[in-house]
Amino acid sequence: MxxxxxxxxxxxxxxxxxxxxxxxxxxxxxxxxxxxxxxxxxxxxxxxxxxxxxxxxxxxxxxTTAGTIAVADVEVNAVRLAVTDLSGTLILRSALTVDLARGPEAILGDLASEWRDMLSRSGHDPDGIRQIVVGLPAPVDYQRGCAVRPPGMPGWDSFPVGSFLSQEFNVPVFVDNDANLAALGETARGKDTEKPLLAVRISSGIGAGLVTANGEVHRGADGAAGDIGHIRVPGYEEVLCSCGKRGCLEAVASCTAVLADLELTGGNDPEAGVKQLVHLLATGDAKTLSRVRDAGAVVGEIMATLVHVYNPRTLVLSGPMTEACDDLLSEVRSVVYRQALPLATRKLVITATRLEQTAGLIGGVVLAVREVxxxxxxxxxxxxxxxxxxxxxxxxxxxxxxxxxxxxxxxxxxxxxxxx
Ligand SMILES: [Zn+2]
Missing domain, CATH: 1.10.10.10 (Winged helix-like DNA-binding domain superfamily/Winged helix DNA-binding domain)
Structure with missing residues (x-):
């Protein structure tokens, strides 16, 4: 049956x-x-x-009445939420602005209330959830359902996110790294994103997710696979990273690094700097484009190595800088095609995401449907x-x-x- x-x-x-x-x-x-x-x-x-x-x-x-699925894609300043039926058809989407420094109990409590509210508003049983999936912007031990030493998330280290929500709703909960969910979401686009697929998000940090040829997320032995933000980039030894080490990829090429170099601070609004950056890219500001191309060249160097290791069929880039202009993407393309071996690149497609910020949510739903x-x-x-x-x-x-x-x-x- x-x-x-x-x-x-x-x-x-x-x-x-x-x-x-x-x-x-x-x-x-x-x-x-x-x-x-x-x-x-x-x-x-x-x-x-x-x-x-x-x-x-x-x-x-x-x-459609057999139960529902609840998904949350947690970012540094915002959470995107969705509730779907068991076949993954969207019922409602929502977003919350959050400060992760408030700690896991407060944030997860907010998620639980919002899911219940979304289900009530759409005429569904608020306690009819059958599966929950949560993506976190952190290294995640998916077997224990918790983040491990996440930078900038006080109180979240080893906090049992999965058990906390599982007790609240009495259903299974799967906790994953946000980049893994985004990679899975990209594969749901169909034929134009063939597997194996490597998805890289360049945002406040830099993270990657890999979906294998048979559609599974490659999480590695402990869940750390794809955590590429702290790979050391040669030639940038003087740049200090938030992790305490020097020359890390995200200290050189993330949105945060580019914003700091261009002195786009955004004041108290954490999103204002990114909006300014996107505006400058859209209007073709030469200094901004040049700094973003430099970031693309550095990302391209690391991507060329990953292409050798994983031999993906598709490499998908996402994040504000990729979505605002083609310069970062074209820089990555030129470095990867120049540096990686012909066998690894002759059928490789390097593209920008079309899902923008919904990739993680979609991936969460795909994972939840599989779990159900x-x-x-x-x-x-x-x-x-x-x-x-x-x-x-x-x-x-x-x-x-x-x-x-x-x-x-x-x-x-x-x-x-x-x-x-
Ligand atoms: Zn680092």
Whole structure:
């Protein structure tokens, strides 16, 4: 039954025949299992109007009332939030301005209230969340669900973000690094962002996420993979980084570094300097463009190395400087194509994000949908749906792990138009 549910949820099957074709299960087996899933409210079936002769088509989908997903992409000064149904279709988006220095309990409390409020406002059960995903602008131990020694986030080091929210909502919570979620979000764009995909965000810091050829995030042994901001750049040994070391990539080429060099302080508003920078880039200010090109050349040097290590098919750049002008992107392109080996670059596409700041949210939703429809997720979903009904249907599903052990994750393509 889990295979049938997953083929509708992740592979987009809409009919019994399609499920049978995708899963290899007999039509009669699919028919029986679809009836059980319809009976317990996890699937719905809509009969479409059709002018074609014959029976009108029946379209299967994951029920929009089976539960919801809540995602937050936490940045240094802002949090973006979304609630979706279980198939990842957007219900509502929101954003909060935050000061992470207030500490994790206050910030996570704000997220919980906002999610509940968003669900209430859109006519959904505020306690109907089935899965939560949170992205943090920090090195994240995803197995423990916490940030590890995050700079500029007092009180967050080792704070159990996952357990805190899990207790609040009594649901599973996945905590990840924001760059990992953004990389996953970029892959949801479809064909023009082929995998393996390396996504690099150049913002107040610099972080990277890698999605492998089979669609998994490469987090490394401890979750530190892609944390490239503190790689040492040769020739910049005199530049002090916020981490206490010298010559780090983000101390030389991040937005923060460029703003400091150009003396665009922005006063008390942390976003004002970035707005000024974007304005100067848009108006073609020579000094600003020159400094941003220098940053692009430094980023390009590190990217050329990463291209050798990972051999991605697509390299996606994002962040205010990339989104305001093409100069940073073209500088990175020229350095990477010049320095990396032909085998690694001949099919490599280097591009700017089209998702801008929603990549992390979209990636969070992709991850949440996968978690909901993992073996473990579906077992708890089916059990909770069954126990919430007075006369549970005869539920029978195979033990966790049986049959699907080597299955690659579904692509969980999200309709991009919802998110623009
Ligand atoms: Zn550093």
């Amino acid at each position: 889990m295979t049938v549910l997953r083929s509708v949820a992740l592979d987009g099957a809409t009919s019994r025949a399609e499920i049978s074709r995708l899963t290899g299960l007999a039509r009669s087996t699919v028919g029986q299992q679809v009836e059980v899933l319809l009976g317990c409210g996890l699937l719905t079936e809509e009969i479409m109007d059709s002018s074609v002769r014959g029976r009108p088509p029946h379209v299967l989908a994951v029920s 429809f993992s073996d473990k997720g579906m077992e708890s979903l089916i059990t909770s749906v069954a126990t919430s009904r007075k006369s549970p249907p005869p539920l029978q599903f195979p033990p966790v792990g049986s049959g699907d052990n080597n299955r690659q994750p579904g692509t969980a393509q999200l309709p991009a138009a919802d998110w623009r």
